[in-house]
Amino acid sequence: MTEMHRKCFKMIKSYLKQIRKIVMPNQKEFYDWVLKNGKSFKENQISKIPENISNRQKQCYYNSQMLVLSNDKFDYYEGWYVTEEIGIPFEHSWNVSNGKVIDVTAFKRFNVREYFGIKIPIEYVRKMLLKTGYSDGFLGRYYYDEIKNAKL
Numbered sequence: 001m002t003e004m005h006r007k008c009f010k011m012i013k014s015y016l017k018q019i020r021k022i023v024m025p026n027q028k029e030f031y032d033w034v035l036k037n038g039k040s041f042k043e044n045q046i047s048k049i050p051e052n053i054s055n056r057q058k059q060c061y062y063n064s065q066m067l068v069l070s071n072d073k074f075d076y077y078e079g080w081y082v083t084e085e086i087g088i089p090f091e092h093s094w095n096v097s098n099g100k101v102i103d104v105t106a107f108k109r110f111n112v113r114e115y116f117g118i119k120i121p122i123e124y125v126r127k128m129l130l131k132t133g134y135s136d137g138f139l140g141r142y143y144y145d146e147i148k149n150a151k152l
Contacts, residue, residue: 005042008082008114015080015089030143034118038079041115047100048107060105062135064093065125067104073097076125078139079117083110091137092117118142 013035020031061078068076075096080089083106094103094115106112120142128138 002042004113009040009042009116011082011087012080012089012114012116029148030140033143033147034079034139038116038118039077041096041101043113045100046112046115047097047102058105059135060093060103061137063104064095065129065135067095067102068122068125069129072122074102076120076122077115077117078120078137078142079115081106081112081116082114083112085110089116093137 016031016035020028020035023031064076068074076093077096078093079091081092081094081103082089092103092106092115094101094105094117096102096119101112101115103112103115118139120138124142124146125138128141129135
C-alpha cells in the first residue's frame with residue numbers, strides 16, 4: 001500500500017466514521033455495514049475506459065447503471081472516492097471489470113486516488129430502475145431492502 005493510498009483510504013474511512021457519529025441510530029447500522037463490507041480500490045486498480053463507451057458529465061449513477069445493464073462483464077459499485085485535486089470524499093458510482101475500476105464519469109476529468117464502496121447486484125439495479133423510473137444512488141436502499149430486512 002503506497003503512502004498516498006493509505007492516506008486516501010484513511011480519509012474515506014474517517015469521513016464515514018464522522019458521518020456515523022451524527023446520524024440517527026438506525027442509520028449508524030448502515031455506516032457500520034459499509035465500513036465492514038466496503039471494498040477499496042487503489043490507483044493501480046483503475047483502468048482506462050474503452051473508447052466505445054459514452055457518458056454524461058456529472059451523472060455517475062446513470063453512466064454506471066447504463067454500462068452495467070448493457071454489458072454483463074461489468075459489476076456496479078456505489079460508495080466514495082477521493083481525488084488528488086480535492087482532498088475530500090465524494091459519493092460516487094463506478095464499474096469494475098476483472099478487478100479494475102472503470103469510471104466513465106470521472107476518468108480524464110479527475111485524478112482519482114481511491115475508491116471505496118459496495119458492489120450492488122445487477123438484478124437490484126434493474127429492479128430499482130424499473131420501480132423508480134430514474135437513475136439514482138441505490139446504496140442506502142439496497143442496504144435496507146436486501147441486507148437489513150434479510151436479517152429480520
